Amino acid sequence: MTPAKHISQVAPKPIVWTIAGSDSGGGAGIQADLATIKDLGGHGCSVITTLTAQSSVAVDLVEPVSDAMLLTQLSTLLADLPPQAIKIGLLANQQQLHLVADWLAGFKTQFPLVPVILDPVMVASCGDELGDKSTASRPLDFTPFKGLISLITPNVQELARLTVAKDIQASPLHTKAAFAAAAMQLSVQLACSVLAKGGDIDFAAQASTGINTTDILSDHKSGITSHRIATDNQRLAEDLLICHQVTGCSPLDANGGFWLSSARINTRHNHGSGCTLSSAIASVLAFGFVLQDAVVVAKAYVNQGLTYAEGIGKGPGPLARTAWPHSLTAFPHVTAYSQNSLSESSDLQCCAFKRLDPDLGIYPVVDNLLLLEQLLAAGVRTVQLRIKSNALKSNALASDELEAQIQTAIALGKHYDAQLFINDHWQLAIKHGAFGVHLGQEDLAVTDLNAIHAAGLALGISSHGYFELLRAHQHAPSYIALGHIFPTTTKQMPSAPQGLCKLTHYVELLKAHYPLVAIGGIGPSNLAQVKATGVRNIAVVRAITETIDPVMALAELTRAWESSL
Numbered sequence: 001m002t003p004a005k006h007i008s009q010v011a012p013k014p015i016v017w018t019i020a021g022s023d024s025g026g027g028a029g030i031q032a033d034l035a036t037i038k039d040l041g042g043h044g045c046s047v048i049t050t051l052t053a054q055s056s057v058a059v060d061l062v063e064p065v066s067d068a069m070l071l072t073q074l075s076t077l078l079a080d081l082p083p084q085a086i087k088i089g090l091l092a093n094q095q096q097l098h099l100v101a102d103w104l105a106g107f108k109t110q111f112p113l114v115p116v117i118l119d120p121v122m123v124a125s126c127g128d129e130l131g132d133k134s135t136a137s138r139p140l141d142f143t144p145f146k147g148l149i150s151l152i153t154p155n156v157q158e159l160a161r162l163t164v165a166k167d168i169q170a171s172p173l174h175t176k177a178a179f180a181a182a183a184m185q186l187s188v189q190l191a192c193s194v195l196a197k198g199g200d201i202d203f204a205a206q207a208s209t210g211i212n213t214t215d216i217l218s219d220h221k222s223g224i225t226s227h228r229i230a231t232d233n234q235r236l237a238e239d240l241l242i243c244h245q246v247t248g249c250s251p252l253d254a255n256g257g258f259w260l261s262s263a264r265i266n267t268r269h270n271h272g273s274g275c276t277l278s279s280a281i282a283s284v285l286a287f288g289f290v291l292q293d294a295v296v297v298a299k300a301y302v303n304q305g306l307t308y309a310e311g312i313g314k315g316p317g318p319l320a321r322t323a324w325p326h327s328l329t330a331f332p333h334v335t336a337y338s339q340n341s342l343s344e345s346s347d348l349q350c351c352a353f354k355r356l357d358p359d360l361g362i363y364p365v366v367d368n369l370l371l372l373e374q375l376l377a378a379g380v381r382t383v384q385l386r387i388k389s390n391a392l393k394s395n396a397l398a399s400d401e402l403e404a405q406i407q408t409a410i411a412l413g414k415h416y417d418a419q420l421f422i423n424d425h426w427q428l429a430i431k432h433g434a435f436g437v438h439l440g441q442e443d444l445a446v447t448d449l450n451a452i453h454a455a456g457l458a459l460g461i462s463s464h465g466y467f468e469l470l471r472a473h474q475h476a477p478s479y480i481a482l483g484h485i486f487p488t489t490t491k492q493m494p495s496a497p498q499g500l501c502k503l504t505h506y507v508e509l510l511k512a513h514y515p516l517v518a519i520g521g522i523g524p525s526n527l528a529q530v531k532a533t534g535v536r537n538i539a540v541v542r543a544i545t546e547t548i549d550p551v552m553a554l555a556e557l558t559r560a561w562e563s564s565l
């Protein structure tokens, strides 16, 4: 594996707190959390709730710290090292839980935006209970955390204990439907997102009930994308993410549900995998990624850790520490979860889209034929016609006129032998034989990608973060756009600008697989910084359209891009 570059090399080191128990064996708890936070480039601070005399095979003694010690750790840290994210793990008893929840309520009034991840740890991987004696007879009630946490990460046993609805409690959570119902229930109960970890369940065994466990294997380099049902040798580990009012992402995903599937990694060295996952999510959030992005990066980190884990001691060993994940194969496959549908993968096409030269040239995005023709005549090689349908609604353009413009644009593109992409209007692009179509994430759900593929058109897909770029990758497009890098006034964006640090990571992950295009707020003043991230193409609107001489502007951008290192 190539050594991965820490995000901390390109971004300031965020402070991440872990409020959790000590595992004297070093594989889980505070010890796993601090190792994870450091490995992902953060600075870890610890608030110890409980001491455990623990090895890889047994938990011999559990001793909560005093209330005074718990509260003083919190106040001492807050005075000097306020967190960018908090992970909460083992709480020894209900009294401790109340103390932490009350403290958190006060903290949140001061720092409402700091994300808090709760890993409701109850049982060690060796099977021993981790709470004090009071919790063995009565499971903890996490209701005091309602409205205070961003995400809870139960495994299947914890999910069953935490969901109070009688019908859910009565049935074991061994089917996808029951598991999903419990996760949704918990999301409502605690008013937070839920990552329900299905690693301990074999949903594939439920395939006979008609539930589709289709896996997608996509290799864009060889141009092959294939789908197959998981067999015994290729079992899937499937987690369900239920989002609750997530901000900073596409509104379509803010309350979405997603299955995250990875090939099951055959190892018994998984001690501390839950602690590692939750502290990794907190660490990635601390760098300013949105929740869905943090979850898929943390999943990839755990997958890598399991893959390279080695035994230490007689029992299950800890996960390997493999730094920020930069390999697409470590990332999960994302499928939308729909309550109304048992089959979640019906929209997949079978092959990769048309392959392009990774260097597209400066890629202008324009909204009129006059400018399009000027740029084509000036020798532009890749260009997009982006006529938004709100231009239609305001009656600026009737639909037959839109079709005529698209038809003319396509003819011009052919005449000048350019790669002309039509934004949004994929049916017209197919009808008139365009070179390609550009689609956003919202468009994907309402587009017949099979039809675009069958017509032989190239496909470009927008993305705004890890989660969206995985979704784009699963369609094996001709290029992936990464936006918006800097603030833009051309379009209202639901997400924050990605910035150069995140762009560097996306490029590292995808550059061997796709032509990549950075977009959003790019122009002469920042183009060299963008090029330094390793991205090979930029798409621009205002840097061309808002100049007095667009042809000259294109020539200047091209010269500056080619001469930048």
Ligand SMILES: Cc1ncc(COP(=O)(O)OP(=O)(O)O)c(N)n1
Binding pocket: 365, 384, 386, 423, 424, 438, 439, 440, 441, 443, 460, 462, 481, 482, 483, 491, 517, 519, 539
């Ligand atoms: C090259 C390129 N990248 C991104 C976009 C944006 O596409 P989309 O998200 O569909 O948004 P609209 O352009 O339709 O508003 C793009 N057009 N081109």
Ligand SMILES: Cc1nc(C(=O)O)sc1CCOP(=O)(O)O
Binding pocket: 365, 462, 463, 464, 481, 482, 483, 484, 485, 487, 488, 489, 490, 491, 519, 520, 521, 522, 539, 540, 541, 542, 543
């Ligand atoms: C159309 C568009 N899509 C974006 C994305 O991030 O998906 S940003 C963007 C507008 C880019 O315009 P300018 O170069 O004027 O900032």
Ligand SMILES: [Mg+2]
Binding pocket: 423, 424, 438, 439, 440, 443
């Ligand atoms: Mg669009």
